[in-house]
Amino acid sequence: MLAAVSMCGCRQTVEPPVAKVIPYTFSERGKARVDNYQWIRLSDAQKTAAVPDAHTQDVLNYLHAENAYREAETAHTDNLRTQLFEEMKARTEPHETSAPAPSNGYLYWQTFEEGKEYPVYYRRRDREGAADEVLLDVNMLAEGRAYCQTGRPVISPDNSRMAYAVDFVGRRNYAIHFVDLATGNLLEAPVADTAGDMVWANDSKTVFYTTKEPGRLRNYRVYRHKIGDADNTLCYEESDPTFNMQLGKTQSKKYITITSRQTLTNETQILDADRPDGTFVTFSPRAHGHLYDIDHIGRSFYIRSNRNALNFKLMKTTGDATAETRWTEVIPHRTDVLLGSFVLFDEHLAVAEQKNGLPHIRIVDLKDGSEQSVPFAEEVYTASFAGNDVPESDELRYNYSSLTTPNSVCTYNMRTKKITLLKETTVLGGFDKHNYESRRLWATAGDGTQVPISIVYRKGFRQDGGARLLLYSYGAYGTSSAPSFNPYILSLLDRGFAYAIAHTRGGSEMGREWYENGKLLKKINTFTDFNDCARHLIREKYTSPSTLYATGRSAGGLLMGAIANMEPQLYKAIVAGVPFVDIVSTMLDETIPLTTFEWDEWGNPAEKTYYDYMLSYSPYDRVKAQHYPHMLVTASFWDSQVQYWEPVKWVAKLRATKTDRNKLYLYCNMNAGHGGASGRFEQMKTRAMEYAFLLSVE
Numbered sequence: 001m002l003a004a005v006s007m008c009g010c011r012q013t014v015e016p017p018v019a020k021v022i023p024y025t026f027s028e029r030g031k032a033r034v035d036n037y038q039w040i041r042l043s044d045a046q047k048t049a050a051v052p053d054a055h056t057q058d059v060l061n062y063l064h065a066e067n068a069y070r071e072a073e074t075a076h077t078d079n080l081r082t083q084l085f086e087e088m089k090a091r092t093e094p095h096e097t098s099a100p101a102p103s104n105g106y107l108y109w110q111t112f113e114e115g116k117e118y119p120v121y122y123r124r125r126d127r128e129g130a131a132d133e134v135l136l137d138v139n140m141l142a143e144g145r146a147y148c149q150t151g152r153p154v155i156s157p158d159n160s161r162m163a164y165a166v167d168f169v170g171r172r173n174y175a176i177h178f179v180d181l182a183t184g185n186l187l188e189a190p191v192a193d194t195a196g197d198m199v200w201a202n203d204s205k206t207v208f209y210t211t212k213e214p215g216r217l218r219n220y221r222v223y224r225h226k227i228g229d230a231d232n233t234l235c236y237e238e239s240d241p242t243f244n245m246q247l248g249k250t251q252s253k254k255y256i257t258i259t260s261r262q263t264l265t266n267e268t269q270i271l272d273a274d275r276p277d278g279t280f281v282t283f284s285p286r287a288h289g290h291l292y293d294i295d296h297i298g299r300s301f302y303i304r305s306n307r308n309a310l311n312f313k314l315m316k317t318t319g320d321a322t323a324e325t326r327w328t329e330v331i332p333h334r335t336d337v338l339l340g341s342f343v344l345f346d347e348h349l350a351v352a353e354q355k356n357g358l359p360h361i362r363i364v365d366l367k368d369g370s371e372q373s374v375p376f377a378e379e380v381y382t383a384s385f386a387g388n389d390v391p392e393s394d395e396l397r398y399n400y401s402s403l404t405t406p407n408s409v410c411t412y413n414m415r416t417k418k419i420t421l422l423k424e425t426t427v428l429g430g431f432d433k434h435n436y437e438s439r440r441l442w443a444t445a446g447d448g449t450q451v452p453i454s455i456v457y458r459k460g461f462r463q464d465g466g467a468r469l470l471l472y473s474y475g476a477y478g479t480s481s482a483p484s485f486n487p488y489i490l491s492l493l494d495r496g497f498a499y500a501i502a503h504t505r506g507g508s509e510m511g512r513e514w515y516e517n518g519k520l521l522k523k524i525n526t527f528t529d530f531n532d533c534a535r536h537l538i539r540e541k542y543t544s545p546s547t548l549y550a551t552g553r554s555a556g557g558l559l560m561g562a563i564a565n566m567e568p569q570l571y572k573a574i575v576a577g578v579p580f581v582d583i584v585s586t587m588l589d590e591t592i593p594l595t596t597f598e599w600d601e602w603g604n605p606a607e608k609t610y611y612d613y614m615l616s617y618s619p620y621d622r623v624k625a626q627h628y629p630h631m632l633v634t635a636s637f638w639d640s641q642v643q644y645w646e647p648v649k650w651v652a653k654l655r656a657t658k659t660d661r662n663k664l665y666l667y668c669n670m671n672a673g674h675g676g677a678s679g680r681f682e683q684m685k686t687r688a689m690e691y692a693f694l695l696s697v698e
Contacts, residue, residue, distance in 0.1 A: 014069060014073065016069050016655055016664070017062060017065035017066055018655075018656075019040070019062060019656070020039065020058075021656075022036065023035070023036050024036075026585070028605070028611065033621070035649070037649040037652045038585075038649070039059075040059055040062065040645045040648050040652070041643070042059055044171075047638075063637070063644075063648065063668045063670070066666040066668060067666070067667065067670075070632075070667055073665065074689075074692070074693065077692040080692045080695060081685075081688045081692040082688075084491050084688035085681075085684055085685050087490075087491050088487065088488055088684040088688060089684060090429045091428050091431060091490065092428065093426040093428060094114035094115070095111065096111065097111045098110050098111070098409075099422040101387035101389065101397065102126055102389065102390050102393075103155075103387075103390065104155070104157065104159060105126055105159065106123045106124065106155075106159065107123060107124055107125075107126050108121070108135075109122055109123075110122065112680065113139075116139045117139065117679030117680055117682065118138035118141075118678075118679060118680075119138055120134060120136070120137045120138065120139065121135040121136045121137075121138075122134060122135060133181070135155075136150070136153050136162070136164055136179075138150050141166055142678075142679070146671035147167075147168060147638075147672055147678050148168055148678050149166070149168075149170065149172075149673070149678050150164055150167075151165055151196055152164075154200060155181075156200045156204035157200055157202050157203075157253065158204040159181070160204060161179065161180060161181060161187065161204060162178070162179045162181055163178050163179075163198050163200070165177075165198065167196065169638050169673070170636060170637075170638035170639070170640075170671070170672045170674075170678070171638045171673060172195070172196065172217070172640050172673060172674075173193060173212065175190040175192045175194065176190060176191040176194050176207075176209060178207075178227060187227055187228070188227065191209065191225060193211060193212075194209050194211050194212075195209070195210040195212050195219045197210040197219060197245075197246055197247045198247065199247045199249050199256050200249075201256065201273050201276035202276075203276060205227050205228075206226050206227075206277075207225045207226075208222055208223065208224055208235065208247055208256060208276075209223055209225060209247070210223075210246070211223065213241075215591045215593070216241065216590070216591065216592070216596060217640050218238075218241070218245075218593065219246060220237060221234060221237045222245065222247065222258055222280075224276065224277075235279075235280060236258055236269065236280055238260050241590065241596040241597070242596045242597045242600075243265075243266075243597055244260070244261060244262070245259065245261075246258075246261070247259075249273065250294075250295050251295050251296060251297050251343070251344045252297050252298070252344075252391065253273060254272065254273055255270045255271065256270070256271045256273050256276075256280075257269065257271075257283075258280055261291075262600055263477075263597070263598065263599075263600035263601045264289050264291065265288050265290060265291065266286065266290075266291055266293075267283075267285065268283045268292070268293075269281060269282050269283065270283050270322075284303075284322060284323070284324050290305070290306065290307055291305070291312075292305040292306070293341075296344070297345070297346065300316055300318050301316065302314060302315070302330065302342065302344060302349070303315040303316070303317070304341075304342060306512070307324070308333070309332075309333035310333070310335075310511075310512045310516075311334060311335065311337060312333065312339040312512070313329060313331060313333040313339065314329075314330040314339060315327040315329055315330060316330045330349075330364075331351065335511075336511070337511070338353060338354040338508055338512055339351060340352040340354060340359075341385060343385050343388045344391060345366075345388075345391050345392070345393060345396075345414070346366075346392050347365065347366055347367060347394070348365060348394070348396075348414045349363070349364040349366055350364075350385065350414075351363075352383075352384065354480065354508060354509065354511065357440070357452040357509045357510055358376075358380075358381070359381075359382060359383045359384070360373060360374075361373065361374040361396070361412075363396065365414075372417065374396070374398065378402045378404075378438070379438065379439065380403055380438045380440050380454045380456075380483045381400065381401065381402040381405070382400075382401050382402070382482035382484045383400050384398060384399050385398055385399075386398050386399045386409055394413055395413050396412045396414055397411050397422075398412065401482075401485045402438060402484070402485060403438040403484070403486075403499070404437070404438050404456060404485070405424075405433055405485060406424050406425040406426075406427050406433070407425045407484065407485055408421060408423065408425070409423045410422060427487055427490075429490075431487075431490065435458060435459055436456055436458055436493060437456065437457060437458075438454065438455065438483070439454075439455050440452060441453040441454075441455055441500075442536075443502075443529075443532050443535070443537075444536070445529050446532060449505070451503060451504060451505070451529045451533055452503040452509060452510070453500055453501065453502055453503065453533050453536065453537070454483035454500065454503065455498055455500040455501075455537075455542065456489070457498035457499070458494060461496075463540070465538070465541040465544045467498055467543055467547060468492075468496060468497045468543065468548075468549065468694075469497060469498040469500060469537060469542055469547065469548055470489075470498075470499050470549045470550070471501075471502055471530070471533065471534060471537065471551070472499070472501050472550075472552060473501060473503070473504050473530050473552055474506075474507065474552060474553070474554075474555060474556040474559075475502075475506035475507055475518060475526040475552075475555065475556065476518070476555035476556070476558070476601070477506075477555065478512070478515035480507045481502075481503055481509070483501055488684070488687045491688075491691055492691060492694075492695075500533075500537060500542070502529065502530050502533035504518060504525070504526045504530050505522070506518025506523070506525070506555075520600075520601070520602070520603050520610075523602070526562075527562040530550075530563055531563055531566065531567050534548060534550070534563075534567075534571070535570070545569060545572065546572055548570060548572055549571065549572055549573045549575070549694050550571050550629075551574065551575040551576070551577070552576065552577065553577030553578055553579075554578055554641065554642055555580055556577070557576040557577055557578055557579020557580055557647070558580040560574050560576035560619075561576060561579055561619025561650065562617050562619055564576075564619070564631070565622045565623065565624065568626065568627060568629055569627075571629040572629055572697065573630035573632075573663075573694055574632075575631075575633075575634075575694065576631065576632070576634070578636055578639055578674055579619070579633065579646065579647050579650065580642045580646060581618070581619040581620045581646050581650045582618070582619075582621075582645075582646040582649060583602060583614055583617075583618045583620075584605050584614050584621060586646065587603070587614065588605050588606065593640050593641065593643075602614060619650065620653060623654055623657050624657065625659050626658065627658065627659055627662070628658045628660060629662060630662045630663040630693075630697040631654070631663070631664050631665070632667065632690060632693045633650065633651050633664075633666050633667070634647065634666075634667045634668075634669070634686075635647040635648055635666065635667070636668070636673050637668060637670045637671070637672070638673045639673050639674045640673060640674060641673075644668060647666065662697075
């Protein structure tokens with residue numbers, strides 16, 4: 001129950017909801033681990049039941065009480081939240097259109113129409129005077145729905161048909177629809193209960209799609225579906241529960257691929273796209289520790305491989321000789337450069353590389369072997385490939401952004417070296433990128449490692465230790481935290497904040513070794529790196545412990561939980577988004593989505609070494625009687641990646657254990673999955689709520 005309590009002045013407060021304590025004992029490794037809030041966990045069957053049972057109703061009542069408490073306690077920030085939302089909305093171009101991308105004789109783009117939450121997908125023939133065609137208006141799909149998520153429509157090779165997948169819950173369970181583009185009519189009933197992953201064969205009649213394993217929700221089966229045929233054929237089932245799958249098609253459009261992957265190992269199977277009734281064959285058999293990605297152009301396969309190459313190398317084989325013994329080297333392994341993705345053209349090869357914490361794009365002429373690099377002028381930036389679906393082209397499309405430069409789509413002519421800006425995202429509301437400054441800093445970790453920090457602030461920023469600063473990181477799965485443009489952050493920068501990204505170990509900013517040194521039995525480095533970055537920013541007077549704020553999502557939320565336990569005195573407030581905080585319980589439960597194929601990331605706590613290590617930093621298990629910063633924690637009821645009960649239990653335990661009177665709020669979105677709200681304006685409202693919290697804590 002929420003009881004109102006009068007306070008001095010006009011403001012009122014309420015007592016926080018108190019979660020019931022129902023001890024549940026886990027017996028593990030000869031130890032007893034007690035969880036007082038395990039009862040908050042609901043099964044999918046309980047969540048989807050038409051009439052909730054008593055237990056389900058108890059959980060729902062608690063979640064609604066937490067949401068009501070946060071709303072009541074933060075009611076005094078309503079005007080600020082509205083102001084922040086209106087600022088974010090006012091910076092957004094009312095009629096926002098992406099740069100058209102060429103593919104198979106057409107140009108494709110998407111538009112957000114004024115006042116609408118969702119995109120409209122278009123195309124037109126790639127010739128002068130061609131008329132625009134509406135492919136899919138997601139706003140129409142979303143009418144009357146609290147949540148709607150679609151991927152880009154997938155067009156058949158003959159351009160006559162479209163497949164699209166839609167999820168109305170947030171659990172990433174999609175129905176695939178097939179549309180006749182000449183009439184706009186559905187070709188048949190949707191295919192339900194898929195993973196939303198699909199590829200057309202070259203006959204434009206056959207579609208391959210994946211389904212999720214019940215409970216674990218990993219992509220584990222590939223089916224072949226022929227338009228007009230009610231029967232679907234199982235082509236492949238991934239029996240190893242530690243592997244996930246995805247479908248693809250090579251740049252040459254000659255092969256359909258199934259890639260089974262886990263953290264340390266993957267395997268690709270190929271099928272001639274002209275023979276969809278054939279059998280997938282293994283390109284190179286899986287071997288523990290071998291990661292490889294393939295693509296195809298002309299008569300050659302190109303393979304990015306880490307075989308005896310920590311930072312990867314690029315190999316090549318011709319014809320049907322896919323055995324590893326037939327591969328020849330194109331780009332050797334380098335200890336100081338991480339070889340990332342690559343794009344194949346008829347006459348050129350483009351390679352994304354990471355060096356010294358920054359991305360680079362290298363171009364190789366496939367005829368004479370000469371090389372060139374795409375030039376980037378800023379000190380801190382990010383760049384990546386974008387929509388290169390025309391292998392005969394001489395122009396490489398790429399995205400470019402920085403902490404001060406809005407997201408831009410450019411082309412680089414690989415013959416003339418000319419750069420053309422196709423579109424820079426318009427930021428309204430008086431934005432001028434010259435009013436802001438970004439820098440690259442280096443913090444020294446406790447073991448002497450130099451950790452990069454990207455920072456941005458409005459010019460005129462006073463480096464005297466009094467400024468507020470929001471520090472962000474992710475630090476897991478080898479995913480680098482890109483220093484890209486974030487229009488939402490402007491609302492903080494214009495109020496005197498600085499914004500910084502700690503490029504901690506666990507990402508790949510400094511190469512594959514950077515990732516290896518931030519996972520498994522070295523995961524603690526991610527947390528200590530973040531705290532060391534915080535200390536560096538304080539020492540250099542960019543901020544102070546009374547004005548330093550921290551934020552992270554998902555695995556970055558795990559990071560938030562760890563730093564809150566380890567060194568809470570460094571931070572004024574923390575926003576933890578859908579945080580992965582109950583790591584030991586989750587990694588021991590093979591029925592939970594994502595668990596089995598993440599053991600190589602976190603460790604399998606069924607083994608004592610990993611159990612003990614994970615327990616030493618698990619945010620939920622390490623909550624203790626101490627002062628914590630102000631905290632806002634978010635959860636999503638339908639989250640398939642971080643189950644809602646993890647952040648909810650964490651908040652309940654924190655509230656029962658911590659010794660301070662600082663704010664602790666939970667926001668549980670009851671109509672969303674891991675990514676939060678699906679509409680663009682609803683996402684802004686969530687961000688406005690988070691920023692209002694940061695700006696209002698005292």
